Amino acid sequence: MTVPEVRAFLGLGSNLGDRLANLQRAVDLLDATPGIRVVRTSRVYETAPVGPPQPDYLNAVAEVRTTLTARELLDASLEAERALERVRAERWGPRTADIDVLTFGADHLDEPGLTVPHPRMHERAFVLVPLLELESDPPLPGDRSARDLRSDLDPDGVRPFAPPLDTRAGAASGR
Numbered sequence: 001m002t003v004p005e006v007r008a009f010l011g012l013g014s015n016l017g018d019r020l021a022n023l024q025r026a027v028d029l030l031d032a033t034p035g036i037r038v039v040r041t042s043r044v045y046e047t048a049p050v051g052p053p054q055p056d057y058l059n060a061v062a063e064v065r066t067t068l069t070a071r072e073l074l075d076a077s078l079e080a081e082r083a084l085e086r087v088r089a090e091r092w093g094p095r096t097a098d099i100d101v102l103t104f105g106a107d108h109l110d111e112p113g114l115t116v117p118h119p120r121m122h123e124r125a126f127v128l129v130p131l132l133e134l135e136s137d138p139p140l141p142g143d144r145s146a147r148d149l150r151s152d153l154d155p156d157g158v159r160p161f162a163p164p165l166d167t168r169a170g171a172a173s174g175r
């Protein structure tokens, strides 16, 4: 029996070490996970930190197709963070790699440790700018629509830094 693939978006961030290499490694680790295909990513943006004073982040959003459940996708994301030796001394502090499950199909889930759409994504320009580059009408928390956000969105502090990350799908299509 063929398991149908779900389209999901993952938020990627890094503000320690070689930030761009960390994001690329996160994509490679996810893409190497059975049941996950990274289809494409947004451009990479350099973004002002939200939270305590800390170095600027690089952020991007990855579009994946997966046969995993949302919980399994979260676990795979946490596993990739661990493989990147994520250092996170404080809750909102710097980290080598942060991978958030932003959306999972059109699902709205609220379980321990797993809320999708991500409950703070609509407040974060460092998530919305790259996400809206890939999908003009993404699922959002509550009954919000992307049109409401666009007018509110303050893209200050979100600066294009690098082209999209490499994916196997992109290499196969010659992109």
Ligand code: GSY
Pocket: 012, 013, 014, 047, 048, 049, 050, 051, 057, 059, 091, 092, 093, 098, 126
């Ligand atoms: O929530 C992800 C980690 N994070 C970030 C981030 O990825 N980018 C920016 N600009 N600020 C952040 N603050 C936290 S915590």
